[in-house]
Amino acid sequence: MTDSLETARHPETLKRVCIEPLTRVEGHGKVTLLLDDDNRVRQARLHVVEFRGFERFIQGRPYWELPVLVQRLCGICPVSHHLAAAKACDQLVGVDVLTPTAEKVRRLMHLGQVLQSHALNFFHLSSPDLLFGVDDPVAHRNIVGLIQDHPEIAKQGVLLRKFGQEVIRITAGKRVHGTGALPGGINKHVSAQERDLLQADIDQVCNWAEGAVQLMKRIILRNPEYHYRFGAVDANTLSLIRPDGAFELYDGGLRVRGPQGDTLMDHQDCNNYEQLIQEEVKDWSYMKFPFLTQLGPECGWYRVGPLARVNNCDCFHTPLAEQERQDFAAAGEGRPLQAALATHWARLIELLHCAELIRELLADPDLQGTDLRLSGAMRSKGIGVVEAPRGTLFHHYEIDGDGLVTRANLIVSTTNNNQAMNTAIRQVAADYLSGRELTEPLLNQIEVAIRAYDPCLSCATHALGRMPLDIELQDAAGLTLDRLYRHPDGRLGRSPVLDS
């Protein structure tokens, strides 16, 4: 099986191919492949090459700084970190239930976050691949090409993202690294004027979101065999769930389902995450490999994010998203969809759900309430879990009697997907690359599988983007046999035998 591709037996006898840095992912990562003399892939690894050390350097800081400090992990989903930290701080200040205004404003903020991040991934990053094909010229396969060829789609993407950012600005104070959530509540409500501003656009936003789901369905139907097969990995799935089994992003219990859709755990209390999950360290990556303790490191790894969430939930409580979910479930013919590219479909169903739910929430007069913040008896430990755009996000803090942090543990969404992404690239390497000659479109397939997970290596690390491509083929002695690279204008170049 593809798992055997994690570690080759005699690496010193194999050729090394390196894809570095990965392009159009958020963060710095690279993939190495080891090939034998017949170009068969013997080892494939996704390495995360960045480390920042938040868990240590926030020790000694006062707990109330956490929501504004820790969101600097990620400028793409800062609200998710802001809220996970705030939820942990709610426990620290002894508040189990927020005021209705605080809870609803926070939920609204988070819906804006998920909506903007999903729009960014689909329209700005992924749609060029999906619309133009993976072997479209590199110089054209980007947002500029999208603006030229499909100006209407590009404009809708930009404006959907803008709307999500405006929801964040109004609820959190500013678009990136806002300050809206406080331990025990929030610091401002949504005024009637601000509500009117958002309400003016929300119907249009719902229509565009609906259009995006239909667009993705048309893309899949153009070549269903490819879209359902590519990077398909049988995985356990983990996500938050409501008490009634419905889709949830802000607060709930944990559900785990097996690869066939059988429920392995349900409504688990997030406060017990330490008993449920452990993280394995591997020498070759700064990103750890989480697994379910009960199943062990071999079988206990899991997928999080849109694909996991839409597979895991029993229903959506908004009509349009629920209708789309039923179509999605039907496509799996009784099993959960496991294909990497089905993630884009699930992502857009979620985007539609966020738009519908924002419309519902905006009509709620509690947003204009003035009861913003509660406090209780201080506790020494707080755990906050939310569904960030890319999946389940865990924040865990402990404090001393002075309120200073003594211990912290963060498991970010992309880390939760570490093994799933590694397995997906091994699958693609075995299916499409093994035994063939090295070309850019072939290697790009590896990246397409990674991108479908929308990894935010920035959460553990940094940098969105279509970054450079430079692939070197070396023999066992480290001698470069072949080199494939992109010129600054996007053309591909090849320079054989560099260092002889």
Next chain:
Amino acid sequence: MLSREVSDVSAKPRVATASLCGCFGCHTSLLDIDERILQLVDLVDFDRSPLTDIKTVGDCDLGLIEGGVANTENLEVLRAFRRHCRTLVAVGACAVNGGVPAMRNALALRECLEESYVRGVGVYHPGIPRDPEIPLLLDRVHPIHEVVKVDYVLPGCPPSADTLWTFLTAWLSGQPIAFPYTQIHYD
């Protein structure tokens, strides 16, 4: 005088952007120019940037750097930007002074690594990753001016979209760069 020199007068100015040890929030803020991005792609060509697939930074008129310098790879990217960009801008607190990631400078690097990979909650199979495939960490996080010469700084965490737009449009028109108070007012 603040005028832009362009090698080929008929060509659009080329702009490159990169994130080093930052959170990508400064790039997010750049995207927050919203509809103005449709205008921007008419005014400039993007070189290496999150928005293109271009590998190495080519000769550019403007380079925007987010994030400080935390490892050997950051160093290489920053030096390549300085070599190829006529004007180099430090964007955001991390590039300007190291930002939040530089909070680790008060500690020994080993302590931070041990917290994550050895002593941390739920760590299985502890050990600090040291495979040759992952780049070496520097013992401190440096602001970019400690490594290369910087032409402009845009402070903020992140600088707002309007601040970035004011800068870009002034730079493109060759006008002196002046910001209204609201754009240099921080939280």
